[in-house]
Amino acid sequence: MKTITISIEPISESNTNEELYWISQALGLFNERDKEKSCHRIFIQLVKAKKESRFLSTQELADLSHLSRATVLHHLGKLMESNIAMEMNHKFVLVDPNMNSIILRLKKETEEFMDEMDRISKKLDKELGF
Numbered sequence: 619m620k621t622i623t624i625s626i627e628p629i630s631e632s633n634t635n636e637e638l639y640w641i642s643q644a645l646g647l648f649n650e651r652d653k654e655k656s657c658h659r660i661f662i663q664l665v666k667a668k669k670e671s672r673f674l675s676t677q678e679l680a681d682l683s684h685l686s687r688a689t690v691l692h693h694l695g696k697l698m699e700s701n702i703a704m705e706m707n708h709k710f711v712l713v714d715p716n717m718n719s720i721i722l723r724l725k726k727e728t729e730e731f732m733d734e735m736d737r738i739s740k741k742l743d744k745e746l747g748f
């Protein structure tokens with residue numbers, strides 16, 4: 619039996635930056651290999667831009683995040699694949715209108731996925747005679 623666990627320490631009495639970092643970590647926006655937390659830094663710039671109703675080019679994101687354009691392109695690919703960011707006219711923005719909307723959408727998608735797993739597992743149990 620294989621168990622998959624997401625281990626993220628709860629956060630309490632923190633400031634905005636720590637909370638954004640925690641959310642980024644919970645969303646899987648960086649891992650051990652991303653020593654400079656590049657994806658998190660890009661995410662923060664997209665959050666700030668969303669608040670101002672702005673779209674950012676890869677060069678703007680690179681300048682604001684103090685990263686190379688190639689690094690920004692790499693992480694934007696991950697953010698778009700995760701449906702956190704989207705591209706319009708060669709500029710990028712968060713998909714959702716605010717932080718809570720991201721979490722609520724992901725919660726709904728997770729619940730739908732779990733419902734599908736429940737449906738399939740019941741069907742399999744019946745077919746396998748359990």
